[in-house]
Amino acid sequence: MNDCIFCKIISGDIASKKIYEDELCYAFHDINPQSEVHFLVIPKEHIPGAKDIDESNSAVVAHIFKVIAELSCEMQLNSYRVITNCGEGAGQTVKHLHFHVLSGENLSEKLV
Ligand code: 5GP
Ligand code: ZN
DSSP states (O other): OTTOHHHHHHHTSSOOOEEEEOSSEEEEEOSSOSSSEEEEEEESSOOOOGGGOOTTTTHHHHHHHHHHHHHHHHTTOSSOEEEOOOSGGGTOOSSSOOEEEEESTTOOSSOO
């Protein structure tokens, strides 16, 4: 997608602090961290959001959760939260599927 900032991050047209990359996904630090540790994991394929996950593309979601488990282990995160916002009413600002990984002392116990 030409006008998608996360596609531009994957291609390197927009700089990012990369944590991990493979053929299916890309992980990088959020530019505006909401907790001590806050990174994003995105599929390399442009999927607009969680509502667009279907039979044809759902394998990448399982892969991303496996990568998150590996990264959290490497980063020695004892506990963490994974969030995906879907739709503007839920706070989705970038229309490329992404999973927030949040960790640190300041995580509230409630989601909303
Ligand atoms: P959303 O609000 O769509 O759930 O999450 C989008 C996230 O992307 C936000 O947490 C925001 O800080 C992050 N973000 C937006 N633009 C950039 C960028 O250019 N670089 C990085 N690293 N993060 C970004
Ligand atoms: Zn995109």
